[in-house]
Amino acid sequence: MKYLTYMRNWAIVLIPLVMLSACKKDFLVKPPTDAIVDVNFYKTDDQVLASTALLYSRVWFDYNDKASYNLGDFRAGTAFSAYNDRGNVLFNTTGDNGENAASWRAFFIVVGQSNMAIQNINNYVGAEVSGVVKRAAIAEARFMRALAYRFLVMNWGEVPIIENNQTLLTDTTIRRNTVPSVWKFITSEMRAAAEDLPTSPLRPGRLTKWSAEGMLARFYLTRAGVESAGSGTRNQAFLDSAKYYSERVIKQSGAALLSNYANLFLFPYDNNSESLFSLQWVYSAGAWGTQNSTPAYLAYSSDIGNGDGWGGDKGATWWMMKQYEGFTPGRNAAGDSILQGRTVDQRLKATFMIPGASYPEITQTIPGGEQKLVYPLTGTDVNFAAIKKYVTGKAKDVGGQAASQNYGHDTYMLRLAEMYLTYAEAVLGNNTSTNDATALEYFNKVHMRAGLPKYELPLTHNVIFRERVLEFAMEGMAWYDLVTLHYYNPTKAYSILNQQDRGLFFIAPDVIPNPTQWTMTKTPWSVNERTIVANSGNFLLPIPTSELGQAPNLRKPAVDYYLSNQ
Numbered sequence: 386m387k388y389l390t391y392m393r394n395w396a397i398v399l400i401p402l403v404m405l406s407a408c409k410k411d412f413l414v415k416p417p418t419d420a421i422v423d424v425n426f427y428k429t430d431d432q433v434l435a436s437t438a439l440l441y442s443r444v445w446f447d448y449n450d451k452a453s454y455n456l457g458d459f460r461a462g463t464a465f466s467a468y469n470d471r472g473n474v475l476f477n478t479t480g481d482n483g484e485n486a487a488s489w490r491a492f493f494i495v496v497g498q499s500n501m502a503i504q505n506i507n508n509y510v511g512a513e514v515s516g517v518v519k520r521a522a523i524a525e526a527r528f529m530r531a532l533a534y535r536f537l538v539m540n541w542g543e544v545p546i547i548e549n550n551q552t553l554l555t556d557t558t559i560r561r562n563t564v565p566s567v568w569k570f571i572t573s574e575m576r577a578a579a580e581d582l583p584t585s586p587l588r589p590g591r592l593t594k595w596s597a598e599g600m601l602a603r604f605y606l607t608r609a610g611v612e613s614a615g616s617g618t619r620n621q622a623f624l625d626s627a628k629y630y631s632e633r634v635i636k637q638s639g640a641a642l643l644s645n646y647a648n649l650f651l652f653p654y655d656n657n658s659e660s661l662f663s664l665q666w667v668y669s670a671g672a673w674g675t676q677n678s679t680p681a682y683l684a685y686s687s688d689i690g691n692g693d694g695w696g697g698d699k700g701a702t703w704w705m706m707k708q709y710e711g712f713t714p715g716r717n718a719a720g721d722s723i724l725q726g727r728t729v730d731q732r733l734k735a736t737f738m739i740p741g742a743s744y745p746e747i748t749q750t751i752p753g754g755e756q757k758l759v760y761p762l763t764g765t766d767v768n769f770a771a772i773k774k775y776v777t778g779k780a781k782d783v784g785g786q787a788a789s790q791n792y793g794h795d796t797y798m799l800r801l802a803e804m805y806l807t808y809a810e811a812v813l814g815n816n817t818s819t820n821d822a823t824a825l826e827y828f829n830k831v832h833m834r835a836g837l838p839k840y841e842l843p844l845t846h847n848v849i850f851r852e853r854v855l856e857f858a859m860e861g862m863a864w865y866d867l868v869t870l871h872y873y874n875p876t877k878a879y880s881i882l883n884q885q886d887r888g889l890f891f892i893a894p895d896v897i898p899n900p901t902q903w904t905m906t907k908t909p910w911s912v913n914e915r916t917i918v919a920n921s922g923n924f925l926l927p928i929p930t931s932e933l934g935q936a937p938n939l940r941k942p943a944v945d946y947y948l949s950n951q
Contacts, residue, residue, distance in 0.1 A: 428511035430518040434588060437502050437522045440529045441590065441665040443674045444498040447491035448536070449664060449796050450678050455484050456540060457861025462885040462917075463705045464772065464859060467698040474887060476917035480930035489541065489929050495533035500550045502526040517583065524581035525592050531574035532600065532798070538567040539607075539868045542925045543943035546570055560938045566946040568608045575600050589656055590795075595638035596662040599799050602630035602807045607865075609814075610873030617874050618815050628811035631804040634661070635827070640801040646835055647735040651746060652777040652794055661799040668786040668793030677775075677792040683859075685738070685771035688750040689758060689778055692789035700769030701737040701858070704885035706905060708854055709733050710837065717906060724905040731836040736858050737770040739892050741900035747778035762897055766908050767889050774859040802831045802856055810849050818843035831856055846870075871924060879919045888915030 426432050451470070458464040460473040472478035478485050503526045510519055530548075537544045543561040562570075579597035586593050609623035634640065641658040643649055649659065656663065666677035681693035688694065703724075706712060711728035734742055740762035747758040758778070760771065777794055780787040787793070805827040812824040820843050832840050832852060840848070850870070854863050871878035889908040894900030907915075933939055 427506060427509040427514065429513055430515055433506060433510060433514050433518050433522050434591075436505065437525045438665075439675075440495075440499065440502060440525055442667070444495045444529070445491075445664050445796075446674050446678070447487060447494060449666075450491075451484065451682065452488040452491050453679065453796070453861040454683070454859060456488060456536075457864045458859055461863035461867055462702055462882060462887055463854060463863045464699060465702050465887050467767075467769070467889060469698060475914060476882070476919055476923055478923075478926055480927040480933065485926055486929040486931060488926075489537075489932065492533045492537045496530055496537075496547060497550055499526040499530035499533070500548060504549070504551070518587065520581040521583055521587055521592075524578040524597070527574045528578040528582070528592055528597055528600070531571040531578065531604075534567060534571045534574075535604065535607075538564055538571070539865055540926050541928055543567075545939070546946045558938055559936065560941050560949075561943040562946040562949070563943045565612050566948075568604070568611050570946055572601070572604050572608060575604060590663065590665045592662060593638075595634050595640065596799060598630045599634045599638075599661045599801075599804055602627050602634065602804060602811075603799070605630065606807050606811055607869040607872065610869060613873040615873065615875050619873050621814065624811045624814045627807055631808040631811065634801070634804045635808065638801075642801055642805075642830060642834055644834070646731050649797075649800075650735055650774055650777075652783045655795045659801045660795075660797060661801060661804075663795040663797050663799075666793055666795055668783075668788070668791055670788065670791070672791075676790070677794060677796065678790045679796070680776050680792050680794075681790040683772040683774075684776045685760075685769070689747050689776070690789075691780055691787050691791075696772055698769065700771050702885065702887050703890050703905070703907065704887065705737075705854070705858060706770060708851055712903075712905070717904075719909070721909055722907045725902065727902045729836050730855065732855050732858070734773070736772075736774045738773045739770050739894070739903055740768065741894040741897045741903075743898070744773070744778075746782060747776070748782050759898060762894060764891065766891050766906075766910070768891055770892060772859055797860055802834075803853075803862075805831050806849060806853055806856070809844055810846070813844055813846060813849065818845045820844075828852065875921065875924070878924070882917060882919040885917070886915050887917065888912075 426436060454464065455470055455473050459466065459470060460476070465474045470484060472482045472484055503523055506519060506522050506526075534544070534546065542564055544567060545559045546562045546567060547559065575597055578592075579594055579601060582592050582594045582597050584594050605623045606627040609619035609621075609627065611620075613619055638661070640661060643657060643659050648654065649657070655665075664677075667675050669676060681690065681695060683696040683699065684690045684694040685697050685699070686694045706724055707714065709728040709730050709732075711726045711730070712724040713726050715723050715725060717723050733739070738744070738760040740760055742760045744758040744760070748755050749758040762768070775794070775796070777783050777787070777792065783793070809819075809824040809828045812821045813819045824844055825840070828844060828849070829839055835855070842848075850866060853866055857863065867878050867881065870881075886907070889911040890905050891908060892903055892905050895902050895904075928939055
């Protein structure tokens, strides 16, 4: 079994790490590349913290590289690729799909490395290492492992829980575990992490108690629907827990929303007041695996890249553009479907580029020279609302800290904004709507930060879901919101997906430069592959064929993790 092969290898030695001599983030100093990270590298607090530094970057590299947006956004319908990575866009991913196998492998890499970190710290830590650092380092690994399993269970359903890589050297009978028992495991792990992580980071960007409690709020909100069997009713105790933890983070963590949404993604933004947990990437010439490669695949052209910029066919879907207030649906004279208008929602410009939008922070190559970026109008019947989020421009735009597939800015994994919306949804719970004053206050902190007027009507699931889509588009979140919904109301989840338009369209500004409104028109000749058919047979991803071929036990019925380990 391929993922077991990876983990068996880790049972012998950790992946060698690259020494980052130019790194400005202290905690990313790595163990020597010519030494095994074992008995010789756990003698001081600094060494122990260095040993877990890769848990913030390298082990998540394959997830960040493509799986983050392929699953989190393409599958959810917030964005699409017109000509590549089509499996998740069209909802026809198979066991033989390469991106499916890469995503599965990406999460088990995190599991395997987290397991090894826990084992090494327990076995090799020296007497000079403080109890605080030892507990925190183990908690970091448990946090990462729990988060990886959250991705696994929400994408593939029943998956095998592996806590000790060593058992894989002899045990070939590993079976999948039931979804409820996986959720019980990861919630328990995150609670343990919250107990042992410090209230303030031991190094810039490291996890804290509030990172773990924020994840617990996320976990409990989802887990509330796990055992409902599609009844439409969620577990009230878990909803209360989501409310409890989100409120604690809001009131006690010291985190604060940035006043301007766009600043969340303007370089340099790393480890700002809104970030509760981010992957910590570092630009380093010649290094691989500790840098952020994702912008290379998202930037629409090499005109704004560094010898990369391969995202020319990626952009917002028609369905996504409909979510922004101010774009009115209609028909043109030819009878084609259109969206027309403008939005005051500042999140659109910070997330997607539409023709005529200007970005003075990014340098654009043009014939004969350069200029500050004005996203160009191209084509006559097809173009794209290109991806802006996480695209920071050329090396000169980021102080020289960029090269092809090599960027240093971080990836958000948990922001305070999510806590406000989680609180609102937890209060809504099983009700049709809520007028709860605190829920409305917290909802509006996110909503009004985007430049929108105060929302004063009762909150409903549709309103909160839409707000989450707008707030977190291109942050790999929307798919998991749909899975959360699917646990307790699969019919509604299928309905949202099946009503989406994921096809081609053309965006035209009224004037350039300085447009005041835009007209989007569905491409008339593109009539196929505009919609998908989501159902119980294809909602979850299939386990990669290569894994099933090497581990027949994965085909057997899943077992409760706790009952099977008694």
